[in-house]
Amino acid sequence: MKTENQKAWFLVLPVIALVAFNALVPLMTVVNYSVQETFGNNIFLWSGVRWFEEILASERFHAALTRQLIFTATILAIEIPLGVAIALAMPRKGPWVPVCLVLMALPLLIPWNVVGSMWNIFALPDIGLLGKGINALGIDYNYTQQPVAAWFTVILMDVWHWTSLVVLLAYAGLISIPDAYYQAARIDGARPWAVFRHIQLPKMKKVLTIAVLLRFMDSFMIYTEPSVLTGGGPGNSTTFLSIDLVKIALGQFDLGPAAAMSLIYFLITLLVSWVFYTLMTKDEAE
Amino acid sequence: MTLELKNVVKRVGAETHIHETSLRLAETGFNVLLGATGAGKTTLIKLMAGLEQPTSGQILFNGEDVTGMSPQRRNVSLVHQFFINYPNMTVFENIASPLRVARVSAAEIRRRVGETADLLKLTPMLGRRPSELSGGQQQRTALARAIVKDSGLVLLDEPLANLDYKLREELRDQLPQLFADRGAVVVYATSEPSEALLLGGHTATMSKGRITQFGETPVAYRQPRNLETAEVFSDPPINAAPVAKRDGRIHLDEGVDWSATGAIAGAPDGDYTVGVRPHFVTPHGGEGAVRLKGRVLVTELSGSESVAHFDMGGRTWVAQSHGVHPYQVGAGHDFFIDTSGCLYFGADGALVAA
Structure with missing residues (x-):
């Protein structure tokens, strides 16, 4: 006996409602804004792909995107090798393991805007420990006025804040390698570099893929910390994509262009993540 | 080739992992280390490999003292229970890895890797990575690395434990041939008594960090020197129960007794343990x-x-018989001891009569 009815649909309704509210509706709102011109009083005018064309052609967007790419590439180039190096240097057993882990986790526990404020004060040239220290070394350093100094500070802050994540992931990968691999290497007489290259690195590959993806996405969408630290300045020198987006959307209240930019931004993030993932997991797919 | 342990002791902190052990292994046949998990097999193998150093005592290889020498200089190979291969290298490169470290010429590497791969039926897999192989193929690759090295001491630490039943049998049959006539001392650690018997050669039974007996495998099985050896070398576990010898009879329990014949007949009256x-x-x-x-x-x-x-x-016994016997759990059942198979141990656990 088989009874057929459609009651089972009720079981998936909560999920559909949830996804609709937290993903589909907001996304469609953005899509809605991106193809219309908005005035007050809920007046909308159809504008087609005009905002997209405008954003893609705008030099301001190109500049922000370039800054964003340089920033992300720089912090990845620093944080991934540095994180792996620190993880390799951490003890694998013994009483220092929990100490190291807690020390490593500390920066990750600090709210992002607090990190921004901390570094804002820390790096001030007149009263901050870092700023005053650098100036005391005879280097003229003022991140509120010099773009180079501002970049240096933003990158240092990000490295301080996020290298820990890479360390913890790499460390998890390292301690999961059975001792037997190291014994086999010792019996073969493999040198430390060969052990790293042929055992540790391949065994860490999966967690490093995750680390690169997480750090890419997070840094590509970075907003809070540089916004609190430099506010995108001096000038536009540290205005990354999301800071620019907020300036357009809330500062100028250009909802249409801001929405179009959001969608382009989202697609770029998605595309680059996909490229990263495909490249890094290529070997396994073969 | 010979490997000799002289009064080797291994202590870690307050714990003694290996009690004073002396052992002389030769290249004739397999030398099986048989013992339960935690008996000290792996520790002993690590000492032999040089991965760990003895707290005291000496390790001699061909009469030369190698105590304290690093594993790579000892010319040993080790195959683990886990399938250990370099994950990012092909099977060819994995097998070639010990030769590359030893700076063997490329042509020689090709020849020896080819030969070894042939022997282990890995030739079609030479271009693959370990992650693309089955467990059996991964372990054969690890064995190939041990064989290609042509080392004087080959240590196999439960190499078949993680393989499924069929593969284990297949590879176990091949192993003695693979290492025959290679002029290497082969040590094989296992926790399965049947494996020791199947591999033949010599067996050292281990229990709680001690070697309880070392000798030709069938002899160690048939004439265990003590109760500990008999316990290690029996699966299902050997039955052991206290008995008393009086007036030419062995008394196990009220009304359960038999006449003391064979070697036990000559032993004095008193308390024994029957195995x-x-x-x-x-x-x-x-x-x-x-x-x-x-x-x-x-x-x-x-x-x-x-x-x-x-x-x-109040004592649990184990009975083993051919075929399928319809037992009813919880029901009373008669069992029979064939007393010709009884081993008698004295109060100190030493064999009195077999």
Whole structure:
């Protein structure tokens, strides 16, 4: 006996409602804004792909995107090798393991805007420990006025804040390698570099893929910390994509262009993540 | 080639992992280290490999003292229970890796890797990575790395433990041939008594960080020097129970006794421990068999064999018989000891009569 009815649909309704509210509706709102011109009083005018064309052609967007790419590439180039190096240097057993882990986790526990404020004060040239220290070394350093100094500070802050994540992931990968691999290497007489290259690195590959993806996405969408630290300045020198987006959307209240930019931004993030993932997991797919 | 351990002791902190051990292994046949998990097999293998150093004592290879020498200079190979290969190298490169470290010429590497791969039926897989191989192929690759190195000492630490049943049998049959005539001392650690018997050669039984007996495998099995050896070298576990010898008879329990014949006849009266391997305890009585009135606790049927754990006088016994025997769990059942298979141990555990 088989009874057929459609009651089972009720079981998936909560999920559909949830996804609709937290993903589909907001996304469609953005899509809605991106193809219309908005005035007050809920007046909308159809504008087609005009905002997209405008954003893609705008030099301001190109500049922000370039800054964003340089920033992300720089912090990845620093944080991934540095994180792996620190993880390799951490003890694998013994009483220092929990100490190291807690020390490593500390920066990750600090709210992002607090990190921004901390570094804002820390790096001030007149009263901050870092700023005053650098100036005391005879280097003229003022991140509120010099773009180079501002970049240096933003990158240092990000490295301080996020290298820990890479360390913890790499460390998890390292301690999961059975001792037997190291014994086999010792019996073969493999040198430390060969052990790293042929055992540790391949065994860490999966967690490093995750680390690169997480750090890419997070840094590509970075907003809070540089916004609190430099506010995108001096000038536009540290205005990354999301800071620019907020300036357009809330500062100028250009909802249409801001929405179009959001969608382009989202697609770029998605595309680059996909490229990263495909490249890094290529070997396994073969 | 010979490997000799002289008064080797391994302590870690307050714990003694290996009690004073002396052992001389030769290249004739396999040298099996048999013992339960934690008996010290792996520690002993690490000492032999040089991965760990003895707290005291000496390790001699061909009469030369190698104590304290690094593993790579000792010319040993080691195969683990886990399939250990370099994950990012192809099978070819994996097999070639010990030769590359030893700076063997490229042509020579090609020749030796080709030969070894042939021997282990890995030739079609040479271009693959370990992650693309089955467990059996991964372990064959690890074995190929051990063979290609042509080392004087080959250590196999439960190499078949993580393989499924069929592969384990297949590879176990091949192993002795693979290492025959290579002029290497081969040490094989296992926790399965049947594996030691199948591999032949010599067996060292281990228990709690001590070697309880070392000798030709069939001898160690048939004439265990002490109860510990008999316990290690028996699966299902050997039955051991206190008995008393009086007036030419062995008394096990109220009304359970038999006449002391054979070697035990000459032993003085007194208390002994009788050891009876489960296949001498069967549900069918033969001539002169001693009846035990038991109550069946657990049964295991393998098709060709039936094993029953039964309770008699508060002691659990194990009986093993051919074929499928229909036991009823919880019911009373008669079992019979074939007393010709009894081993008698003295109060100190040493064998008195077999």
